[in-house]
Amino acid sequence: xSFIKKTSIFITLIITFLGINVNAxxxxxxxxxxxALTKKIIQNHLIYPHEALDKKGGKITVYYTVDNNGIAxxxxxxxxxxxxxAAEAIxxxxxxxxxxxxxxxxxxxxxxxxxxxxSPKSYKKAEEKNPRLMLPEQSYPAQKSNNIxxxxxxHQAPKPYFANPEVNMAAYMRNNLQFPxxxxxxxxxxxxxxxxxxxxxxxxxxIIVENSVGGGCDNEAIRLIQNLVWTPGxxxxxxxxxxxxxxxxxxxxxxxxxxxxxx
Numbered sequence: 001x002s003f004i005k006k007t008s009i010f011i012t013l014i015i016t017f018l019g020i021n022v023n024a025x026x027x028x029x030x031x032x033x034x035x036a037l038t039k040k041i042i043q044n045h046l047i048y049p050h051e052a053l054d055k056k057g058g059k060i061t062v063y064y065t066v067d068n069n070g071i072a073x074x075x076x077x078x079x080x081x082x083x084x085x086a087a088e089a090i091x092x093x094x095x096x097x098x099x100x101x102x103x104x105x106x107x108x109x110x111x112x113x114x115x116x117x118x119s120p121k122s123y124k125k126a127e128e129k130n131p132r133l134m135l136p137e138q139s140y141p142a143q144k145s146n147n148i149x150x151x152x153x154x155h156q157a158p159k160p161y162f163a164n165p166e167v168n169m170a171a172y173m174r175n176n177l178q179f180p181x182x183x184x185x186x187x188x189x190x191x192x193x194x195x196x197x198x199x200x201x202x203x204x205x206x207i208i209v210e211n212s213v214g215g216g217c218d219n220e221a222i223r224l225i226q227n228l229v230w231t232p233g234x235x236x237x238x239x240x241x242x243x244x245x246x247x248x249x250x251x252x253x254x255x256x257x258x259x260x261x262x263x
Contacts, residue, residue: 027102029066029112033207037222041205042092042116044226048123049084056081060089061115068107070100082118089116094146095199097206133229135161135202142200143238150243156234158198158242173248176224180216183250188215191249194225200239202229213250221248 031038058081064072075094080086093114101110151157160169183189193211196204204225209218225246233242 025103026108026110029070029072029098029101029110031206032070032097032099033205037207038096040226041095041207045092045095045199045201045203045205046116046118046123047088047201048118048120049082049088052082052085052118053120053124055120057118057120059115059117060086061113062089062093063111063113064093065109065111066098066100067109068100070098070107072096072098072112085118089118092116095197095205097148097197133161133163135229135231138232138239140234140237140239142232143235143240146241148197148241148243149233149235151233154233154235154240154242158230158233158244161202161229161231172228173224176227177248177250178220179250180220183213183215183217184252186215187252188213188217189250189252190217191247192217192221193245193247194221195243195245196225198230198232198242198244200232200241202232204228204230210245217248217250220250221246224248 033041060077060080062075062077064075066072072094075090077086077090080089093116096114100107101112102108160172162168162172190213191211192209192213194207195210196207199205207222207225209222212218225248232239234240
């Protein structure tokens with residue numbers, strides 16, 4: 001057998017072996033919103049325990065199990081620099097919806113972990129620069145279960161909350177939407193549809209783009225939803241997690257070509 005033929009067979013065997021190994025590998029669970037956006041969502045929801053703000057801070061890792069349906073359970077923290085921060089870390093990680101782990105392309109149960117960063121300095125700086133809008137005290141307690149409900153299951157649907165009662169959703173969009181430069185340049189327009197969960201703290205989590213426009217419009221739509229506060233959905237006299245959607249339209253006026261204003 002010639003050297004070239006032997007080499008060809010050897011390379012084929014290596015490729016085949018590697019292919020089998022790759023297929024046999026297990027892919028860990030992933031947040032439905034993706035890791036990058038989930039990190040921003042966690043930061044947006046984080047309420048730093050007041051008593052811990054004078055401490056050094058650090059990282060807290062939450063451990064849990066994600067079953068083959070993407071449902072997480074058995075949350076726990078093994079080591080933490082502060083008990084209140086540990087409780088907050090668990091609260092935050094419980095919000096995350098998961099795509100299950102995959103082995104040979106099939107969903108499997110998987111023990112996983114997620115680390116939350118607690119930085120008193122960064123938190124204080126962010127709050128001083130842009131204090132977050134907080135909901136007024138709610139009349140109902142938050143439901144203890146982690147269930148997520150659809151709108152038709154509720155007694156009262158969530159709605160955007162504005163400190164100024166004269167502001168509505170249309171006014172919020174009109175005053176806060178920043179038409180992306182790339183969308184201006186290429187005259188990209190259309191409606192971004194977002195699917196997300198309104199948490200019992202009034203903020204959005206698990207944001208997924210159901211209808212993409214591109215040109216930076218998707219990211220701008222996500223920013224607008226992240227900056228909103230909602231009065232949570234109500235079921236059986238309890239505040240509950242609610243799945244909902246929001247359409248955000250990016251439209252160029254008739255006079256626009258690249259940047260003729262009227263966005």
